[in-house]
Every structure is written in C-alpha cells, then in structure tokens.
Amino acid sequence: MKTIAHFALAAMLAGTCSLAAAQAYPSKPIRLVIGFAPGGAADSVARAMSEPFGKALGQPVVVDNKPGNGSSIAADIVAKAAPDGYTVLIASPSSISVNPALNPKIGYSPRDLLPVTKITTSxxxxxxxxxxxxxxxxxxxxxxxxxxxxxxxxxxxxxxxxxxxxxxxxxxxxxxxxxxxxxxxxxxxxxxxxxxxxxxxxxxxxxxxxxxxxxxxxxxxxxxxxxxxxxxxxxxxxxGVPDYNLEFWYGVFVPAGTPPGIVKKLFEAATAAMQSPNVKAALAREGTEVSLSASPEKFAEFLVEDGKFWVNLVKSAKVKVE
The missing domain is CATH 3.40.190.10 (Periplasmic binding protein-like II)
Structure with missing residues (x-):
C-alpha cells in the first residue's frame, strides 16, 4: 500500500510540475529548426512565420538551419532535444515518413516527434x-x-x-x-x-x-x-502524364513527451501566425498555400494516411539511399 501511495504521489507531483511548466511557458527564446539550407522553401516558410509566431508566443523565435541527409539531421536534433517546447521542428514528409522508410538505421523514429499542426501545402x-x-x-x-x-x-x-x-x-x-x-x-x-x-x-x-x-x-x-x-x-x-499527382506540405513538430499544455500553446501560436495576412501574402507570391490542421490530434490522423502514400511511393519507385 505504501508503494502504491508513493507512486500515486509521484504521479500527482509530476502532473503538477508539468502543469506549472506549461503555465510558465515560454520564458525564453524558441529555436525553430529546419532541415534545409537558407533560401529554400522550408527556410522561406520559417522566416515568413517566425516573427508573428514569436509575437503570439511572447518570445523571439530564432530560425536555425541544419541541412543534410534529406533533412534527417534536423529531425534527429529535435527528436533528441528536451521536451520543453523550446526546440521546434518544421518538417516535410521526407523527415516524418520517407527517410525512416529509406533508412531503418536512422537515428530517430517518427514516434520521437509529436505533431503540432500542418502549416502549408503546395x-x-x-x-x-x-x-x-x-x-x-x-x-x-x-x-x-x-x-x-x-x-x-x-x-x-x-x-x-x-x-x-x-x-x-x-x-x-x-x-x-x-x-x-x-x-x-x-x-x-x-x-x-x-x-x-x-x-x-x-x-x-x-x-x-x-x-x-x-x-x-x-x-x-x-x-x-x-x-x-x-x-x-x-x-x-x-x-501529357495524366496519372501523375503529387503535392507536399510542411508541419510543426516537437519532441515526444512535450506537455500537452505547451503543445496547445504552440498550436495556437502557429495558427495565429499562419493566419496573418502578411504571411499568407508572402507565401502565396511563392506558390505556397497556408493549410492548417484543426488540432494536433487531427494532424496526427492526417499523418497516418499521408505516411502510407509516401512509403508506398518509396517502395514502388524503388528509391534507395545513394
């Protein structure tokens, strides 16, 4: 009984600490990691949204380019970061579905990244x-x-x-x-x-x-x-290629284990940032459309079906890591 009581007390304290952390969040700048070099599409999206994203959060958002390995380096960095909401990833299907399918020895699993919201499609x-x-x-x-x-x-x-x-x-x-x-x-x-x-x-x-x-x-x-x-x-x-149809997206992710209250704040801030007329106009000029998820849970549901498409494409097209 004493052991059970200790576990119950520990769980209650952990929940209280998690709630307190979410309420205090954010209290310092947020690092927004992207897996591609400056000047690319992911960089354009990140830099268009970073200022209004930071404004909605009440803290600066710093864009951090970590290119390499088809964006796997950036995903791995965020997957292994502290789940405290201060390291955030902008990722495409390559990080979430394709790279794990191409390379079983990759250093992270999609389960290590928690979906927040889809932000664009094009x-x-x-x-x-x-x-x-x-x-x-x-x-x-x-x-x-x-x-x-x-x-x-x-x-x-x-x-x-x-x-x-x-x-x-x-x-x-x-x-x-x-x-x-x-x-x-x-x-x-x-x-x-x-x-x-x-x-x-x-x-x-x-x-x-x-x-x-x-x-x-x-x-x-x-x-x-x-x-x-x-x-x-x-x-x-x-x-002349009627069977061809493909579009891609970018979304926001955090390390697995990030408290729900922090995920909620990030979702609300990303939604507010992407609905900014200036952000929509800037991305539209470059052929990119703002496309938001209704909730983190809906984004997670979307990823299940979307992942099947990309993995099937990897297999049918016989794509290999070169």
Missing part, C-alpha cells in the same frame, strides 16, 4: 535549364529516353519530396535521368541555372522567382490539374 514545379531547348514535358520525356546519360536532375536531398516527385515521374514515363542530391532547394536550383544539372522538381518558392527572371523554364506543376497557386503553369494531365 505543388512541386518541374523546370529545366532554358539552354536544353526543352519546352514541354513531352520533349523532356523524349530527350531522356533518347539519351539516358545526358540529363541529370537536382533535388534538395535523398528522400526529399522533390526526389520522390522525380522518381514518380521516371516511373510513370520511362524517362531515364540521373539524380544529383544537394543539401537544400536553393543549391539544387542554382545547379540547374549553372548548367551542372539540367532538370529539377523544385519547390515553388525556389523555382518561380528564377523562372520569372528567365533563368529557368517551367514545364508543369506536380498536381494532376493546374494549381490555383500557379495558374499559368499546366498540370500533369494537360502536360
């Missing part, structure tokens, strides 16, 4: 270096089949959404291209503009500004139909 954009002379998806497929050794495609890393987008494209079309991974979307785009690679499935924020300046030629978006985010660009059905 299509990928298929683009080429204008010097290739390729002006349509059909011409790209023909060129890739005619000379399989000639075309290289760049992405923001192994297991990233752009990598999976290109893998699905080659699977459906029979086009043969060589994958060249980089540590971030901006680096991948720079390689295409420089002619080191010729093709990319990039994110809208990294591709569209360069396309508008004539340094890239956009061929299609990765959704089956035209996207209202990029209305002047054909969808894959119109471009």
């Amino acid at each position: 299509p990928l954009v298929l683009a080429v270096n204008p010097n290739t002379g390729i002006t349509s998806v059909k011409e790209l497929i023909a060129a890739a089949k005619k000379d399989p050794e000639k075309l290289n495609y760049s992405t923001s890393g192994n297991g990233s959404a752009p990598h999976l987008g290109a893998a699905l494209f080659t699977q459906l079309t029979g086009a043969q291209m060589t994958h060249v991974p980089y540590k971030g979307g901006s680096l991948a785009i720079q390689s295409v503009m420089a002619g080191d690679t010729q093709v990319t499935f990039g994110t809208s924020p990294t591709v569209l500004p360069m396309a508008n300046g004539g340094r890239l030629r956009v061929l299609a978006v990765s959704t089956r139909e035209r996207s209202p985010l990029v209305p002047d660009v054909p969808g894959m059905r119109e471009a």
